[in-house]
Amino acid sequence: MPDLDLDELRAELDEFAQPQPKRSAYTPLEERIIAGFEDIVRFREEHGRAPQHGEDRDIFERLYAVRLDRLRAQLDSRALLADLDRFGLLDLADQQDQSEPEDLDSDALLAELEGIEATGDITKLRHVPSREERRAADEVANRERCADFDQFKPLFEQVERDLETGVRGTRPFVRDAGFLKADITTGQFFIIGGQIAYVAKLGEPIRAPNGQADARLRVIYSNATESDMLLRSLQRALYKDEAGRRITEPSAGPLFKSEANNDDTESGTIYVLRSNSTHPVVAEHREVLHKIGVTGGTVEARLAGVEKDATYLLAGVEVVSTYKLFNINRRRLEALIHKVFAPAQIDLTITDRFGNPVKPREWFLVPLVVIDEAVSRIRDGSITECRYDPMQGRLVMN
Structure with missing residues (x-):
């Protein structure tokens, strides 16, 4: 057998060298980085573009945009994700359509981004589901x-x-x-x-x-x-x-309480108005067309300058009835009243002082006697079981 020097022997053996086994498992941190990037890739597949910043964007798109910014800034994560990045999402040079990152002080965004540290350290990413968790979500x-x-x-x-x-x-x-x-x-x-x-x-x-x-x-x-x-x-x-x-199911919440919460008031007033507008629709239905609202102050103060307010049909109003209530959550009460009378809400569009079309709300085609009954039912708590039937012109049980 001829003698071989060491270099020749290595060359002969290289042909039989076994390839290095690929790593078959990732650390928990790497799993979450990959899972988070797969969210972004899926978004790109569905929408044909990378996620973008902006208050007009869906909260999850904004989350993905922030996450993508963080991933692009981390060389280690870019290397980890290179094989998955078939759209070139991590290539900063190709991101021409991205708007500037949004203000991360937005309450809504911060709520969704809880767990992403301001340091930008990708190792601080939390709340990204693992692949096991994602299989359940894929359903x-x-x-x-x-x-x-x-x-x-x-x-x-x-x-x-x-x-x-x-x-x-x-x-x-x-x-x-x-x-x-x-x-x-x-x-x-x-x-x-x-x-x-x-x-x-x-x-x-x-x-x-x-x-x-x-x-x-x-x-x-x-x-x-x-x-x-x-x-x-x-x-x-x-x-x-x-x-x-x-x-939860619809509920007016506790309207009357012995103790007031921060958003409650010691007293409130339900007011019912009629409009003096000369609009043909208003004139035709004036006796049954009422605006129903709730205020914590005086009704007079609430009605100051109504002639210039499209909400009040750009005309003076007549106060036809008021009802005083105590220890009441005004916002919930008003929402409840409008819900009960929603089937009778008038569909009317007027032009405001600046020429813009406005659809006034809180105006209902309801007889005053029915409003009186509704207030009585508010006091005894039975209003939550009622709705207004425009065809019968009265309150009926749900």
Whole structure:
């Protein structure tokens, strides 16, 4: 056998060298960085662009935009994510359409970005679901366009108004809250993935592979999509979503109390007005067209300068009735009254002093005697069981 020097021997052996095994596992931190970036990639796939900053953007897009900024600034994370970055999202040179980062003092954004430290250290990222958690969330992501969304749109609009006025509230969806799968029923609303979800249909009970009861749901979302997920899948997704909430049923809340909260007042006045406007619609219905409102001050002070206010139809008004109430949450009371009489709200558009079209609210085609009855029912608490029927011209029980 001829002698080989060491260099020749190494060259011969190189051909038989085994490739180095690839790392098959990531650290928990790397798993969360990857999972967070997969959110951004999925957004790019769905929207055809990188997430952007801006107050007009969805809160989750704003979250992804901030997260992407942090990832771009970290060389270690860019190297970790290079194989996943098929859209070049981490390439700073290609980001031409990004607006300037928004003010991170925004209360809404800070609420969603809780856990991302201001230092910009990617190792401080928290609340990014792992791949295991994401598999449960993916069951929610398989949605399709809701063809009959127009049927459900008014429901979502009403829920949003109820949340704004305090008629409805939200509760965290957590395991220790005593909220069982059986409690998910038709007609309930939830917040999941940043969208309001409505359970439109609950199918026949079925038996899951583990022997537990389950059912197929039809769930409609406020972004005009729907899914036919299982009841257990909805429950699991709500558990995994840290921002997941159950929206409570409508309630006026405690209108009368022995003690006042910060947003209560010692007394309030319900006032009922008629307009002196010469607008044809107003003139035709003047005897039954009333503006119903609540004030904590004097009615006279509230009505100063109404002739210049489109809310009051740019005309003088007549105070036809007032009702004094004590220890009352004015905001909730007014929301309750408007909800009861919503079917009789007038659809009227007028032009304000600057030529802009305005749709006045709080004007209802309701006889004064019915308003008197409604105030009586407010005092005894039975108003929450009533609604106004315009066809019958009276309050009826729900």
